[in-house]
Amino acid sequence: MKIGVTALGSGSRGNSFVIHSTEGSLLVDAGFSRRELLKRMSGVNIEPKEIKALLITHEHTDHVAGMRLFCRDYDISACMSGGTADYLRRRKTLAEKVVEFVGGTSFDAAGFRVTPFQVQHDAVDPVGFVMTRGGFKIGLATDLGTIDLLAQTRLADSDVLILESNYDLDMLRNSDRMLHLKRRILGRNGHLDNQAALDAFDQLISPRTKVIYLVHVSSECNDYNLVRKNAAAKLCAMGRSDISLEVIEQSEPQETAWF
Ligand SMILES: [Zn+2]
Ligand SMILES: [Zn+2]
Numbered sequence: 001m002k003i004g005v006t007a008l009g010s011g012s013r014g015n016s017f018v019i020h021s022t023e024g025s026l027l028v029d030a031g032f033s034r035r036e037l038l039k040r041m042s043g044v045n046i047e048p049k050e051i052k053a054l055l056i057t058h059e060h061t062d063h064v065a066g067m068r069l070f071c072r073d074y075d076i077s078a079c080m081s082g083g084t085a086d087y088l089r090r091r092k093t094l095a096e097k098v099v100e101f102v103g104g105t106s107f108d109a110a111g112f113r114v115t116p117f118q119v120q121h122d123a124v125d126p127v128g129f130v131m132t133r134g135g136f137k138i139g140l141a142t143d144l145g146t147i148d149l150l151a152q153t154r155l156a157d158s159d160v161l162i163l164e165s166n167y168d169l170d171m172l173r174n175s176d177r178m179l180h181l182k183r184r185i186l187g188r189n190g191h192l193d194n195q196a197a198l199d200a201f202d203q204l205i206s207p208r209t210k211v212i213y214l215v216h217v218s219s220e221c222n223d224y225n226l227v228r229k230n231a232a233a234k235l236c237a238m239g240r241s242d243i244s245l246e247v248i249e250q251s252e253p254q255e256t257a258w259f
Helices: 034-043 067-074 082-090 149-155 169-174 179-186 194-204 224-237
Strands: 004-009 016-021 024-028 051-055 077-081 098-101 107-109 112-118 127-133 136-141 160-164 211-215 244-247
Touching: 004 034, 004 160, 004 211, 016 034, 034 067, 051 067, 051 107, 067 077, 077 082, 077 112, 082 098, 112 149, 127 149, 136 149, 149 194, 160 194, 169 179, 194 224, 211 224, 224 244
Parallel strands: 024 051, 051 077, 077 098, 136 160, 160 211, 211 244
Antiparallel strands: 004 016, 016 024, 107 112, 112 127, 127 136
């Protein structure tokens, strides 16, 4: 049984991942325009027709920009929490076919068992996802101000962990961003900083962990090399240099990793 993970790109200007199985694939977030999604998929040899459902983490534009048109063109459902669906419906930007879920309730899509769980973020009803198939587990949380006990429990012991590493604390503090924006990012419902992500490795990593994707890296208040260097040092200190580390960039997609 083969499972694949493709990061089409991640950051404040768009987030999208493809999780592949032999029964079809899941698109997780559609934060690029339909055109950009198709371009990125074609760049890494993904046939858009293989996408059987779209999972949405929350309503922010960097996660839903291409949702409506992509779902329409490929006739798939967008699966999201009730609160997210209500918000997008009011804004008249909801996809035609919608599957609403409640955090904590599992459902099946594209050959995966999907379990959404609520996360702390400044959106109406944001979630992360656990996707399992045949004992293989992928845990994903792209936007969260803090890893609370629920997120910790859900994300722990994943074969593939996809986790936010948004900003470097000093770079954010020293940036010329407006004070209210800094407060928002730093808050419990904001974004996860590099150190918080690394600290979480202690609770989240287990003997089965094979790959960690660090995502939603800020272009202004972070540095890909810094994230890579510190995470590698952390894994080395934990005696887990066997775990592959991927720092996902905004500008281009990454080749599919197969398991
Ligand atoms: Zn967000
Ligand atoms: Zn985001």
